[in-house]
Amino acid sequence: MERHITLGEFIIENQKDFPYAKGELSALLSSIRLAGKVVNQQINKAGLAEILGKAGKENVQGESQAKLDVMANDVFVDTLRNRGEICGLASEELEDFLVFDDEIHKKAKYVVLIDPLDGSSNIDANITVGTIFSIYRRVSKEGSPATLEDFLQPGTKQVAAGYLIYGTSTILVYTTGKGVNGFTFDPGIGSFFLSHPAIIFPPKGITYSINEGNYVHFPDGIKKYIKWVQQFDEKENRPFTSRYTGSLVADFHRNMLFGGIFLYPEGTTAPKGKLRLLYEGNPMAFLAEQAGGKATDGFNRIMEIEPEELHQRVPFICGSKEMVEKAEEFL
Numbered sequence: 539m540e541r542h543i544t545l546g547e548f549i550i551e552n553q554k555d556f557p558y559a560k561g562e563l564s565a566l567l568s569s570i571r572l573a574g575k576v577v578n579q580q581i582n583k584a585g586l587a588e589i590l591g592k593a594g595k596e597n598v599q600g601e602s603q604a605k606l607d608v609m610a611n612d613v614f615v616d617t618l619r620n621r622g623e624i625c626g627l628a629s630e631e632l633e634d635f636l637v638f639d640d641e642i643h644k645k646a647k648y649v650v651l652i653d654p655l656d657g658s659s660n661i662d663a664n665i666t667v668g669t670i671f672s673i674y675r676r677v678s679k680e681g682s683p684a685t686l687e688d689f690l691q692p693g694t695k696q697v698a699a700g701y702l703i704y705g706t707s708t709i710l711v712y713t714t715g716k717g718v719n720g721f722t723f724d725p726g727i728g729s730f731f732l733s734h735p736a737i738i739f740p741p742k743g744i745t746y747s748i749n750e751g752n753y754v755h756f757p758d759g760i761k762k763y764i765k766w767v768q769q770f771d772e773k774e775n776r777p778f779t780s781r782y783t784g785s786l787v788a789d790f791h792r793n794m795l796f797g798g799i800f801l802y803p804e805g806t807t808a809p810k811g812k813l814r815l816l817y818e819g820n821p822m823a824f825l826a827e828q829a830g831g832k833a834t835d836g837f838n839r840i841m842e843i844e845p846e847e848l849h850q851r852v853p854f855i856c857g858s859k860e861m862v863e864k865a866e867e868f869l
């Protein structure tokens with residue numbers, strides 16, 4: 539039987555890529571893996587455990603929280619707090635970042651930003667959702683509590699980023715800046731196994747993902763681009779195919795495997811787009827670039843944008859490099 543590499547083995551094996559590392563990043567990735575397993579298990583039995591539906595509260599962005607949003611947030615916060623690898627955490631579900639300031643955490647080098655359950659409006663319909671994470675080295679002094687500056691770093695400073703996709707299988711995809719690898723969870727064994735080594739974004743594809751219901755609100759360039767993808771051109775395989783789930787993780791994952799472009803532009807109802815720079819845009823941009831794809835707000839590389847606030851939104855165009863460059867020509 540072919541021997542499959544577990545995520546744990548892979549993390550340890552690749553630790554040597556970080557000459558300064560003392561294993562904290564590996565331990566942190568292992569904590570994320572553990573939290574992901576717990577969330578996966580909860581999601582799988584959600585219909586039985588009466589944890590579907592709304593929590594009856596809104597998050598800081600004024601969006602109503604699903605019970606599973608709250609559950610996933612608590613699992614990640616508790617799991618990462620219980621271990622000593624980070625000094626602070628920011629989440630889509632929390633207005634302010636959390637400072638873990640007992641002695642062991644204060645000495646930690648890293649901070650984490652997460653969207654604990656992305657696409658959660660889909661969950662009650664049993665459609666794919668995900669968890670997105672982004673990891674930075676702190677800029678504040680080790681030994682002191684984490685500060686806002688630790689979280690407001692441009693995406694180029696990310697040490698690692700990734701997502702869990704809870705789909706037909708559960709897959710953890712991550713990068714530490716040396717390519718992108720995906721690991722499928724085997725629920726019988728309880729481990730993630732390397733199933734998608736060295737993922738490469740096809741340079742172009744025939745799929746576009748956008749919430750076209752917002753068409754009237756889009757800038758002219760985006761409207762023209764949409765008309766262009768729908769135009770007949772046999773040589774270029776147009777019209778392209780439209781695929782949009784309402785879960786960024788799912789749309790991104792499909793496009794990365796098969797080639798495609800995802801767009802969430804600004805519009806009159808969402809002047810800066812909907813997606814959040816720090817825990818949606820940047821981690822996905824890091825993965826996209828590491829796989830040979832591209833991510834832009836239309837004019838700037840996503841990862842070079844200087845963040846100003848924790849829950850900042852950003853127009854987001856991401857996918858196969860040639861497709862993103864074509865879209866930029868229209869803007």
Ligand code: AHM
Pocket residue numbers: 601630653655656657658659749784785786787802812813
């Ligand atoms: P969420 O983090 O609150 O789930 O919102 C982000 C999600 C993305 O996963 C998805 O791409 C987008 O919102 C869909 O938005 P819309 O319903 O406006 O098309």
Ligand code: MG
Pocket residue numbers: 630653655656657818
């Ligand atoms: Mg989200």
